[in-house]
Amino acid sequence: GGVCAPILLALVLSVLGGLYFLGAFRRRRPGEPPLDKGNIPWLGHVLEFRRNTAAFLERMKKKHGDIFTVQLGGFYFTFIMDPLSFGSVVKEARAKLDFNTFARHLVQRVFGYTALGDDHKFLQVSSNKHLMGDGLVVMTQAMMSHLQNLMLHSVSSGEPCKAWKEDGLFKYSYNIVFRAGYLALFGNETLKTTGSLEKAKEIDRLQSDELFYEFRKYDQLFPNLAYGVLGPSEKIEAERLKRLFWNMLSVQKVNTKENISGWVLDQQQMRAENGMEEFMMDRYMFLLLWASQGNTGPSAFWLLLYLMKNPEAMKAVQDEVAKVLQETGQEVRWGGPVINLTRDMLLQTPILDSAVEETLRLTAAPILTRAVLQDMMLPMSDGSQYRVREGDRVSLFPYTALQMNPEIHPDPHTFKYNRFLTPKGDKKTDFYKNGKKLKYCTMPWGAGVSMCPGRFFATNELKQFVFLMLSYFEFELKNPNEEIPDIDVRRWGFGAMQPTRDISFRYRLRF
Numbered sequence: 001g002g003v004c005a006p007i008l009l010a011l012v013l014s015v016l017g018g019l020y021f022l023g024a025f026r027r028r029r030p031g032e033p034p035l036d037k038g039n040i041p042w043l044g045h046v047l048e049f050r051r052n053t054a055a056f057l058e059r060m061k062k063k064h065g066d067i068f069t070v071q072l073g074g075f076y077f078t079f080i081m082d083p084l085s086f087g088s089v090v091k092e093a094r095a096k097l098d099f100n101t102f103a104r105h106l107v108q109r110v111f112g113y114t115a116l117g118d119d120h121k122f123l124q125v126s127s128n129k130h131l132m133g134d135g136l137v138v139m140t141q142a143m144m145s146h147l148q149n150l151m152l153h154s155v156s157s158g159e160p161c162k163a164w165k166e167d168g169l170f171k172y173s174y175n176i177v178f179r180a181g182y183l184a185l186f187g188n189e190t191l192k193t194t195g196s197l198e199k200a201k202e203i204d205r206l207q208s209d210e211l212f213y214e215f216r217k218y219d220q221l222f223p224n225l226a227y228g229v230l231g232p233s234e235k236i237e238a239e240r241l242k243r244l245f246w247n248m249l250s251v252q253k254v255n256t257k258e259n260i261s262g263w264v265l266d267q268q269q270m271r272a273e274n275g276m277e278e279f280m281m282d283r284y285m286f287l288l289l290w291a292s293q294g295n296t297g298p299s300a301f302w303l304l305l306y307l308m309k310n311p312e313a314m315k316a317v318q319d320e321v322a323k324v325l326q327e328t329g330q331e332v333r334w335g336g337p338v339i340n341l342t343r344d345m346l347l348q349t350p351i352l353d354s355a356v357e358e359t360l361r362l363t364a365a366p367i368l369t370r371a372v373l374q375d376m377m378l379p380m381s382d383g384s385q386y387r388v389r390e391g392d393r394v395s396l397f398p399y400t401a402l403q404m405n406p407e408i409h410p411d412p413h414t415f416k417y418n419r420f421l422t423p424k425g426d427k428k429t430d431f432y433k434n435g436k437k438l439k440y441c442t443m444p445w446g447a448g449v450s451m452c453p454g455r456f457f458a459t460n461e462l463k464q465f466v467f468l469m470l471s472y473f474e475f476e477l478k479n480p481n482e483e484i485p486d487i488d489v490r491r492w493g494f495g496a497m498q499p500t501r502d503i504s505f506r507y508r509l510r511f
């Protein structure tokens with residue numbers, strides 16, 4: 001027996017170690033939120049979570065209430081479902097709850113990008129300068145001219161064409177907004193390299209269209225890529241696409257263009273000054289393309305679709321657009337000057353603002369996640385508090401907790417274009433739960449340190465797109481009775497949602 005004992009001991013230890021690793025011994029301790037490990041060791045609830053995040057969290061909320069801890073692929077996530085208690089996560093000091101660790105991981109896996117120590121600071125500095133305030137004036141102008149070029153090109157070849165054109169509404173909206181956004185941020189071809197202005201424009205159109213085509217393939221792989229569950233052939237495809245984008249968006253290529261945005265240039269420069277190698281910056285360019293173009297196009301689709309399905313809303317927005325144009329003395333006609341829609345004009349559209357916010361309430365569904373760096377207490381709005389452990393994660397899913405909460409937004413599944421307007425027609429910001437005013441009434445942009453730095457630019461893009469659609473085109477659904485497509489449930493947690501299918505529409509010039 002003397003020989004067997006150490007072997008047996010080792011065996012027992014490794015089994016115990018394995019069980020420990022699989023989470024078998026974790027128990028809810030006093031003061032901790034309800035713990036729901038799920039039936040499968042280690043994986044926990046991850047399959048159900050991945051299949052339909054919103055449905056899973058809804059179920060957990062019914063079972064456990066406003067706070068609970070679930071096991072997902074080896075990690076313990078504590079979800080807070082009471083929006084009045086979000087502050088404890090959104091405002092907590094970085095020493096306790098950290099956004100970077102998690103983000104760095106994801107960015108490494110999905111984009112092959114290894115961040116510098118000051119990476120996030122560089123992003124914030126350049127975003128504050130170029131995507132907000134006065135910097136936004138320049139960006140809005142660039143976006144405006146690219147949108148009009150692309151939109152008008154598709155209905156004319158020199159001469160205006162009054163025939164109806166048919167397309168998928170999702171494909172059309174995403175394509176136009178993606179390409180215009182890309183050109184506005186990453187620059188356009190120059191007269192110098194192409195020989196003529198027409199040629200430069202043509203190359204921009206073709207290249208941005210090709211980029212969009214490849215981007216959509218990556219887009220579709222993205223949810224599974226982010227969770228690390230791609231099949232073997234999908235993995236190869238994702239790898240191929242990544243390399244293609246690093247190449248198409250390389251610093252060297254981008255820098256042959258003109259009108260490159262300060263947002264892109266400053267970030268390149270700050271990284272170069274801090275010793276980042278060029279191949280890594282190429283990867284960063286793809287990350288920027290992803291962050292800036294993956295959400296706005298799908299949101300533009302939903303906005304236009306909700307307006308088309310709600311004639312009263314459409315009429316209200318149309319009147320507002322006409323008024324803004326009239327007040328600035330602009331008349332839209334063929335061969336006339338292109339519309340000059342400035343950032344200041346975009347500040348005069350409360351109805352359209354409300355329609356945008358309502359659209360994002362219904363279709364933007366990010367998960368906010370923070371790593372717990374030390375054992376800590378999470379205070380809740382009712383005065384109670386819960387203990388969370390170092391190494392765990394704390395998450396918010398505002399879509400279920402806030403945006404679809406019938407106590408906060410009555411009749412939450414219905415699009416109401418004036419939900420965010422006061423009776424006087426101003427922006428409405430007072431929303432309540434249990435009689436207490438909420439800090440945020442929707443959270444499509446996330447919150448706190450990682451809040452979307454592109455939110456003002458993105459809102460402008462959406463408004464510009466609708467503004468131009470209404471000014472230049474008549475458009476309608478091919479089948480006006482067709483239902484609004486469902487949300488593709490595989491993308492919960494990634495920002496703007498996409499539909500399960502496209503919906504046909506037709507459009508033609510108004511004049």
Ligand code: HEM
Nearest residue numbers: 291292295296299364366444445446450452453454458495
């Ligand atoms: C409707 C359109 C958009 C939506 C719904 C959206 C949503 C979001 C959300 C929810 C996050 C935060 C993720 C988190 O907390 O982890 C985020 C991050 C980010 N967004 Fe947006 N976004 C949109 C458009 C844009 C645009 C147009 C740009 C740039 C021009 C942009 C640039 C970024 C960047 C760089 C980040 C990373 C921020 C960080 O790491 O701190 N986004 N976006």
